[in-house]
Amino acid sequence: MLNLILLEDEAVLRQELTEFLGDCGYCVSAVADLAGFHASYEPARHRIAVIDLGLPDGEGMALVRALRLEGQRIGIVVFTARGATQDKVNGLGGGADYYLPKSADLDELAATLSALRRRMGEPAAAVAAPWVLELGPRRLLPPGFGAIALSQQDVTVLRTLMAEPERIVSRQQIVESLGEDFLSYDQRRLDTQISRLRRKAEQATGLTLPINTARNAGYRFYAEAEVRS
Numbered sequence: 575m576l577n578l579i580l581l582e583d584e585a586v587l588r589q590e591l592t593e594f595l596g597d598c599g600y601c602v603s604a605v606a607d608l609a610g611f612h613a614s615y616e617p618a619r620h621r622i623a624v625i626d627l628g629l630p631d632g633e634g635m636a637l638v639r640a641l642r643l644e645g646q647r648i649g650i651v652v653f654t655a656r657g658a659t660q661d662k663v664n665g666l667g668g669g670a671d672y673y674l675p676k677s678a679d680l681d682e683l684a685a686t687l688s689a690l691r692r693r694m695g696e697p698a699a700a701v702a703a704p705w706v707l708e709l710g711p712r713r714l715l716p717p718g719f720g721a722i723a724l725s726q727q728d729v730t731v732l733r734t735l736m737a738e739p740e741r742i743v744s745r746q747q748i749v750e751s752l753g754e755d756f757l758s759y760d761q762r763r764l765d766t767q768i769s770r771l772r773r774k775a776e777q778a779t780g781l782t783l784p785i786n787t788a789r790n791a792g793y794r795f796y797a798e799a800e801v802r803s
Contacts, residue, residue, distance in 0.1 A: 575599060575600060575601040576599070576600055576601065576621050576622065576691065576696060577600070577601045577603070577619045577620050577621055577622075578595060578600040578601065578602050578603070578620065578621070578622045578623070578624065578687075579602075579603045579604075579605065579611065579614060579615055579620045579622075579623045579624075580592060580595065580602055580603065580604045580605070580623075580624045581605050581606075581607075581608075581610075581611050581623065581624065581625045581626055581629070581634065581637075582604070582606070582624075582626045582653070583606050583607060583626060583628075583629050583630055584626075585606070587676075588604050588606065589604075591604070591624070591653075591680075592604045593786060594680050594683075594684075594786060595624075595687075597784065597786055597796045598684050598687070598796070600622075600687075603615075603620065606630075607629050607630050607631045607632075608629055608631050608632045608634075608637060609631055611637065617646055617648070620648060621648060621649060621694070621696060622648065622649040622650075622651070622687065622690060622691075622694075623641075623648050623649070623650050623651070624651045624653050624683075624687075625637060625638060625650060625651070625652055625653070625670075626652075626653060626654055627652060627654040627655075627656055627665075628654070628655065628656070634652065634654070635652075635664065635665065635668050638650055638652065638665070638668050638669045638670055639668050639669055641669065642668075642669035649671050649690045649691075649693070649694050650669065650670045650671050650672075651670065651671060651672045651673075651674060651683070651686055651687065651690065652665045652670040652672070652673045652674065653674050653676060653683065654673075654674075654675065654676060655675065655676050656675070657675030657676075657677060661673075671690055671693070672686045672689075672690060674686060679742060679788070679791070680742070680788065680794075681740065681741060681742060681794075684740075703717035703718065703798065704717065704797070704798035704799055704800040705717060705736070705784065705795075705797055705798065705799050705800070706799075706800045706801075706802060707729070707732050707733060707736050707799070707800070707801045707802065708721075708802045709729060709733065709801065709802065709803050710802075710803060712724045712725070712726065712728075712729050714728075714732065714775070716775060716778075716779050716781050719778070719779040719781070720778075722774060722775060722778045722779070727752065727767065728767075728770075728771055728774075730751055730752055731748060731751070731752070731764075731767055731768070731771065732771070732795075733751070733801055734747060734748050734751040735748070735785060735793060735794070735795040735799075736795050736799035736800075736801050737799075737801060738795075739795045739796070739797065739798065739799040740794070740795075740796060741794065742788040742791050742792050742793070742794045743792050743793055743794065743795075744791060744792040745761065745764060745791075745792045745793075746792075747792070748764060748792065748793065749764060768785060768787075768793060771783055771785070772785065784796045784797035
C-alpha cells in the first residue's frame with residue numbers, strides 16, 4: 575500500500591475521503607490542520623499528499639510552497655473549494671502537481687492520484703480477485719469464499735452497482751432498476767437494503783462488502799466485479 579497524507583479540516587469530508595482513499599488502496603494518514611500535518615508527515619514514508627487550502631491555522635498553499643522549497647519529492651494534489659482559474663494557476667505555479675476543486679467527484683480524484691503515481695514511477699495497485707454475482711442462481715461469490723444466497727431485490731441492486739465498478743451509481747438509477755418511482759420512493763428503504771447486504775456479507779465471510787456511500791449522490795462498488803448470467 576502506498577502511504578498518503580490527507581490534510582482536510584472538515585471532519586465529515588475528512589472521514590469520507592479517508593474511507594474512499596483506503597478503498598482505493600492507499601494507507602491514509604488523515605490530519606485536520608497544519609500542526610497535525612507537521613506532526614504526522616514523514617518524508618521517507620508519505621509519497622503523496624492531498625491538501626486543502628483554507629485551514630484553521632494557516633494557508634495550505636504556504637505548506638505546498640514550503641515542501642517544494644525544502645526539496646521534498648512528494649506528489650501533491652490540492653483538493654479545495656477554491657475553483658477559480660486564477661486559483662488553479664496559482665496552485666500549480668506554487669508547486670502542486672494537480673489542482674482539483676471539491677466539486678469534482680471522487681472518481682476524478684482517484685484517477686488523478688493514479689496519474690500522479692504513474693508520473694512518479696510508483697507501481698499500480700495489484701488487481702484483486704473479483705467479486706462475482708451470479709444472476710441465475712441468485713448468489714454472490716466473494717473472493718476466496720463460498721456463495722452467499724441473495725433475494726431478487728439483492729440481485730437487482732448488486733447488478734446495478736457491479737455492472738459499473740469504480741463508478742458512482744446514482745440513487746435514482748438504483749431505485750428505477752427496482753421498478754420503483756424515484757419521486758415517491760422512501761430513500762430509507764435503499765439505505766436499509768444496502769446495510770442488509772453489507773451485514774449479510776460480513777456475517778458470511780468476515781469481509782466488508784465493497785460498497786461505499788457517495789455523499790448526496792449514490793453508491794459505488796469499488797472492487798473488481800464480474801456479473802454472470
